[in-house]
Amino acid sequence: MPKTIYDIAKAADVSIATVSRVFSRSNTVKESTRKKILKIADEMGYHPQAYAQRLASKKKNSIMMLVPVMSNHFFTEILKGSQDILVDLNIELTIQNVNQEMGVFKQVEQILKRQWADGYLLVSLHLSDQELRKLKRFNVPLSLLDDVSPLYDSVGFDNVAGGYKATAYLLGKGYHDVVFLSGKTTSKPVKERLQGFKNALSEYQIPFSKDHVILGNSMDRDGFTEKSGYEAMLKILMSDPLPGAVFCSSDIKAIGALKAMRDENVNLPLVSYDNLSISEYIGLSTVHQPMYDMGYQATKHLIERIENPFAKICDYVHDPELIIRSSSEV
Amino acid sequence: MPKTIYDIAKAADVSIATVSRVFSRSNTVKESTRKKILKIADEMGYHPQAYAQRLASKKKNSIMMLVPVMSNHFFTEILKGSQDILVDLNIELTIQNVNQEMGVFKQVEQILKRQWADGYLLVSLHLSDQELRKLKRFNVPLSLLDDVSPLYDSVGFDNVAGGYKATAYLLGKGYHDVVFLSGKTTSKPVKERLQGFKNALSEYQIPFSKDHVILGNSMDRDGFTEKSGYEAMLKILMSDPLPGAVFCSSDIKAIGALKAMRDENVNLPLVSYDNLSISEYIGLSTVHQPMYDMGYQATKHLIERIENPFAKICDYVHDPELIIRSSSEV
DNA sequence: CTGAAAGCGCTTACAG
DNA sequence: CTGAAAGCGCTTACAG
Numbered sequence: 001m002p003k004t005i006y007d008i009a010k011a012a013d014v015s016i017a018t019v020s021r022v023f024s025r026s027n028t029v030k031e032s033t034r035k036k037i038l039k040i041a042d043e044m045g046y047h048p049q050a051y052a053q054r055l056a057s058k059k060k061n062s063i064m065m066l067v068p069v070m071s072n073h074f075f076t077e078i079l080k081g082s083q084d085i086l087v088d089l090n091i092e093l094t095i096q097n098v099n100q101e102m103g104v105f106k107q108v109e110q111i112l113k114r115q116w117a118d119g120y121l122l123v124s125l126h127l128s129d130q131e132l133r134k135l136k137r138f139n140v141p142l143s144l145l146d147d148v149s150p151l152y153d154s155v156g157f158d159n160v161a162g163g164y165k166a167t168a169y170l171l172g173k174g175y176h177d178v179v180f181l182s183g184k185t186t187s188k189p190v191k192e193r194l195q196g197f198k199n200a201l202s203e204y205q206i207p208f209s210k211d212h213v214i215l216g217n218s219m220d221r222d223g224f225t226e227k228s229g230y231e232a233m234l235k236i237l238m239s240d241p242l243p244g245a246v247f248c249s250s251d252i253k254a255i256g257a258l259k260a261m262r263d264e265n266v267n268l269p270l271v272s273y274d275n276l277s278i279s280e281y282i283g284l285s286t287v288h289q290p291m292y293d294m295g296y297q298a299t300k301h302l303i304e305r306i307e308n309p310f311a312k313i314c315d316y317v318h319d320p321e322l323i324i325r326s327s328s329e330v
Numbered sequence: 331m332p333k334t335i336y337d338i339a340k341a342a343d344v345s346i347a348t349v350s351r352v353f354s355r356s357n358t359v360k361e362s363t364r365k366k367i368l369k370i371a372d373e374m375g376y377h378p379q380a381y382a383q384r385l386a387s388k389k390k391n392s393i394m395m396l397v398p399v400m401s402n403h404f405f406t407e408i409l410k411g412s413q414d415i416l417v418d419l420n421i422e423l424t425i426q427n428v429n430q431e432m433g434v435f436k437q438v439e440q441i442l443k444r445q446w447a448d449g450y451l452l453v454s455l456h457l458s459d460q461e462l463r464k465l466k467r468f469n470v471p472l473s474l475l476d477d478v479s480p481l482y483d484s485v486g487f488d489n490v491a492g493g494y495k496a497t498a499y500l501l502g503k504g505y506h507d508v509v510f511l512s513g514k515t516t517s518k519p520v521k522e523r524l525q526g527f528k529n530a531l532s533e534y535q536i537p538f539s540k541d542h543v544i545l546g547n548s549m550d551r552d553g554f555t556e557k558s559g560y561e562a563m564l565k566i567l568m569s570d571p572l573p574g575a576v577f578c579s580s581d582i583k584a585i586g587a588l589k590a591m592r593d594e595n596v597n598l599p600l601v602s603y604d605n606l607s608i609s610e611y612i613g614l615s616t617v618h619q620p621m622y623d624m625g626y627q628a629t630k631h632l633i634e635r636i637e638n639p640f641a642k643i644c645d646y647v648h649d650p651e652l653i654i655r656s657s658s659e660v
Numbered sequence: 661c662t663g664a665a666a667g668c669g670c671t672t673a674c675a676g
Numbered sequence: 677c678t679g680a681a682a683g684c685g686c687t688t689a690c691a692g
Contacts, residue, residue: 002445002469004684004685004686005685005686006685014662014663015662015663015664016663016685016686016687017662017663017664017665017687017688018661018662018663020685020686020687020688021661021662021687021688023686024686024687024688026688028661028662029661029662030661030662033661033662045467045468047443047444047445048685048686049385049444049445049684049685049686050381050444050445050446051380051381051382051384051385051445051684051685051686052381052385052668052684052685052686052687053685053686053687054381054668054686055379055381055382055385055668055669055670055684055685055686055687056667056668056685056686056687056688057668057686057687057688058668058687059687079427083427083429093427094424094425094426095424095425095426095427096424096425097409097413097423097425099413113377114377114379114380115332115377115379115380115381116380137375138375139332225607226607226608226610226611230611252608255608255611255612256611258611259611259612259613277555277556278556278582278585278608280556281556281560281585281586281588281589282585282589282612283589334668334669334670335669335670336669344678344679345678345679345680346669346670346671346679347671347672347678347679347680347681348677348678348679350670350671350672351671351672351677351678353670354671354672356672358677358678359677359678360677360678363677363678378669378670379668379669379670381668381669381670382668382669382670382671382684383669383670383671384670384684385668385669385670385671385684385685385686386669386670386671386672386683386684387670387671387672387684388671388684389671
C-alpha cells in the first residue's frame with residue numbers, strides 16, 4: 001500500500017500539517033524537523049498524491065496541451081519551445097492527443113470539463129469561431145497555437161501570405177501555369193494557402209479555375225501524407241500539357257510528390273510548405289514557420305493569462321518566410 | 331465558479347449520491363431522475379472533477395505514456411496502436427514528455443511518485459537493469475516499449491539481429507569494406523546495432539576495428555539527427571580509400587548522409603534503420619520495426635497487468651525485417 | 661514554528 | 677431506487 005501523509009506524520013512524530021508544509025515548500029518549518037521528515041519520507045517512499053493535493057489546494061500548477069499528434073510533424077519543435085519556458089516555472093505539462101477522426105470539438109469539450117489543468121494550449125486544432133465561442137463557457141484560460149482568433153490569446157501564421165509568397169515566387173520566375181497540390185479542401189490551412197495561391201494568380205491577371213487544384217485520393221490526416229502527395233502528383237503528370245510548376249500544400253506531401261516525379265522521370269519546379277527539419281536535407285524550397293518560437297510564445301501567453309485572467313487578449317500572426325532550395329530550381 | 335455536485339443535487343432536488351450515480355453510470359437510478367439530472371447538469375455546465383473522482387474512488391481509469399517525444403520520429407505509430415485498444419475500454423491516455431537532457435530516471439521516478447495513473451507505458455527510455463529494478467518499489471504496473479527486460483512486460487526489437495541483417499546484406503553483395511555510421515555510442519540501440527554489425531563482420535572473417543565506426547559531431551538526441559548524419563558522412567567521404575558501403579544507425583541520420591553524398595557527388599550503397607513513413611518515398615533500404623503493433627501489444631499487456639498484477643511477465647522481442655529499396659542498389 | 665480542525669468535490673457501503 | 681454519512685489524502689486559515 002502506498003504511504004499517506006498520516007504514516008509520515010506518525011513516524012516523524014509531528015502533525016500532518018507539518019508534513020504537508022515540508023512538501024509544499026513552505027518555509028515556516030524548522031530546518032531540523034524538515035530534514036527529519038524528508039529523511040523519513042524518502043525511506044518510506046512517500047510523496048504527496050497529485051489528486052489529493054490539487055483537490056485540497058485548488059491550485060494545479062499544470063498546463064495541458066491538446067494536439068492532434070498524429071498529423072503534427074512539427075510538434076517536437078512546439079513542445080521544445082513550450083518546455084523551455086515551463087521548466088523554470090516548475091509547471092507540469094501534460095499532453096493529450098486529440099483524434100482528428102473522432103470529432104475534435106467534442107473531445108476538447110470533454111477534456112476541459114474534467115478540469116485537469118490551470119490552462120490549455122490548443123495546438124493546430126482549427127476550431128470554428130462558433131466552436132471557440134462555445135468554449136468560453138468553461139471559463140478557463142485557453143491559448144491557441146497555429147490558429148488565430150480574436151477571442152483568445154493566439155499565435156498563428158498568415159497562411160494566405162505564405163501561399164501568396166510561394167506562388168508569386170513561381171510566377172515571378174515565369175511559370176505562369178502553376179498548379180496547387182492541395183490537401184483536403186475543408187482544412188483551414190489548406191483553404192488559406194489556396195487563397196494565397198489565388199491572390200498571386202490574380203495579381204498576374206491569370207484567371208483561376210478548378211483545374212488549378214489537384215488532390216490525391218488518400219484523405220486521412222486531411223490529406224497531409226506522403227501517399228496523398230504521391231497520388232496527386234501522378235494526376236498532375238498525366239495532364240497534357242504539363243503545368244510549369246507546382247505549389248504543394250505541405251512538405252510531407254511534397255516528399256510523395258517528389259517521388260512521383262522521379263518515378264515518372266519528370267522534374268517540375270516545386271515549392272511547398274512547413275520547413276520540417278528534414279526539408280533542408282532533401283532540398284525542398286518551402287515556406288518556413290518558426291514553430292519553436294510559436295510554442296514559446298503561446299505558452300508564455302497562457303501563463304500570463306492564468307495569472308491575470310483579465311489582461312488584454314493578444315493575438316499574434318507570424319509572417320511566414322519563403323526559403324528557396326533546390327526543388328524549385330530545376 | 332464551476333458547479334459542484336451539490337449545486338446539481340439541490341437544483342434537481344435529490345441527494346448528491348444520486349447525482350454521483352448518474353455520472354458513474356451506475357444503473358440503479360430511475361430513468362426519469364437520471365434524465366432530469368442529466369438535463370440540469372447540462373444546463374448548468376456540470377461535469378465531475380477528475381481529481382475528486384479519482385481521490386474518492388481510488389480508481390483512475392487512466393494510463394500514462396512516458397516518452398522522449400523529441401527524439402521519437404515513430405511515436406505517432408506507437409500512439410495509434412495504443413489508442414486503438416484504449417478507446418474501446420474507455421481508458422484515458424495521457425502523454426508525458428521525458429526530457430533526454432535532464433536525467434531520464436529521475437524524471438520517471440518523479441512521475442511515478444505522483445500516482446497519476448493505473449499504469450505506465452515506458453517508451454524508448456532505455457533504462458538500465460538497475461534502474462528498472464529500483465522502479466519496482468513503486469509497486470505500480472509498468473510496461474516497456476522499445477525495450478526488453480525480464481523484470482517487466484515488455485516488447486522490443488532485436489537490434490542485434492537488425493544490425494546483423496543490414497550488414498550481412500551489404501557484405502553478401504560483395505561490399506566487404508562496410509562502415510557503421512553510428513549514433514552516440516552510449517545509446518542502447520546504437521550499441522546493439524553495432525553488435526549486430528560486428529557479428530556480421532566476424533561471420534565473414536573480417537576483423538573489426540575502431541575505424542569501422544564513424545560518428546558525427548552533433549550529439550543532441552543521442553546523435554539521431556539529420557545534421558549528425560550529414561557530418562558523419564562527410565567524414566566518411568574524406569577517407570581514402572572510400573568504403574564500399576554504409577550501414578547507418580537510423581533513417582533520420584541517413585537523410586543527412588544522403589545529402590552529404592549528393593553534395594560531394596559520391597554514391598555509396600546505404601542501408602539504415604527504422605523505416606519511417608517517409609523512408610519509402612526517398613527510397614531508403616532500411617530495417618523495419620512494426621511500431622503500430624508494438625504500441626498495441628505493450629498497451630494490451632499493461633491493461634492485463636493492471637487487471638491481474640500477478641500474471642506471468644511477458645517479454646516479447648520482435649525480429650526486425652530488412653526492406654530493400656534503392657539506396658542500397660547503386 | 662507547529663497543531664487541531666474544517667474543507668476540497670467526489671464515491672460507496674449501508675440502511676431503508 | 678434513494679439518502680445520510682463516512683472517508684479518500686491532502687491544504688490552509690486560525691490559534692497558540
